Amino acid sequence: MSEAAMPLWEVFIRARNGLSHKHAGSIHATDAEMALHAARDVYTRRGEGQSIWVVRSSDIVASDPVDKDMMFEPTASKIYRHPTFYEIPDDVGNM
């Protein structure tokens, strides 16, 4: 095929007010307006959404899974960030 590749967009849908937008999948479209139309047709045929975001996939900056340990491992040793690290007598009650 000699056709130019059509840009890829990531689709995020808010199922209900009160919830955040959640990644639903992706679609191809030439521009933002058509991306919104396509996202509506492809991902909300049964009232799954109240609001749609589309973002060009190439605009998303992602962390590299290879760096996962370097990025996230240090937090595992910082148990003092969690409430259970602190000892409070039972008779103090809920805190």
Place this chain on the structure above:
Amino acid sequence: MYSQGLIGADGKTHEDAAFLAAFQARIDAEQKIEPNDPMPEGYRKTLVRQISQHAHSEIIGMQPEGNWISRAPTLRRKAALLAKVQDEGGHGLYLYSAAETLGVSREEMTEQLLSGAAKYSSIFNYPALTWADIGAIGWLVDGAAIMNQIVLCRCSYGPYARAMIRICKEESFHQRQGYEIMIALCNGSEEQKELAQDALNRFWWPSLMMFGPPEGESVHSNQSMIWKIKRFSNDDLRDKFINASVPQAEKLGLTIPDPDLKWNEAKQGYDHGEIDWDEFWRVVKGDGICNRERLKNRRRVDRDGAWVREAAMAHAQKRAARTASARIAAE
């Protein structure tokens, strides 16, 4: 999903033992694999092959039923069939995007389908000759697809599993609308009931073939099981499908076209007659009733739509250029 049977995939890997062991440990711990995670090339290739075959099946699968939209007997049936065919198109799109996360482009996959290099489920190379076929397709073909797809919701590859969950939610209406058509025909005139029986006669065996050949002949499925891409053997899923379908046929008052079908008390399931795998391979290799027509249609539709895609691209580029020059002028 319409094809669990992965046709002609190469599941070989060349990575070193430590890498493969670490990957297998993740799989065994039921961790999902996500798009940019390190993975054996064989795992990636197997998935690209399976997901794209699956996507092609959804897309080609629109044809036999789409053919009946304009001839549906009532407005209710027409609306339902239209919605179903639209869903199948959507399934194709979810799956293409899942495959794209593995580094294959939409254009490449489309090209493989149009050139005939890619496979799709053999079931769609059978014609939908009568309205009863639309009932049988929904009941049996979507029913078989659901059996396959439910287990794929637990596939080790995250994007595929997520696409399957979305698809499964949509599938149950497909099967129910088909079975409802069968009920209406079976409660109708003698001729209508004959149409229903005839549709069952033609679609029964091809539906059983949708699960793929028994594992002994299907060399690569073992590796797929180890990688938890699939979780049940073709024969296990086929048996589940038969056990579910036989009572449904009885309710309709129809006869399954298999004289050797009988209840096996010991295994609490049905034994079935010999499946004609020669026919299966003939259809897979291009010699089914509709193979040529399906591809010819797909190519025509692609050609006919090319100007729309080109115009949309040109429009988007023009608008982007205009915004850019306006910005420069303003600065």
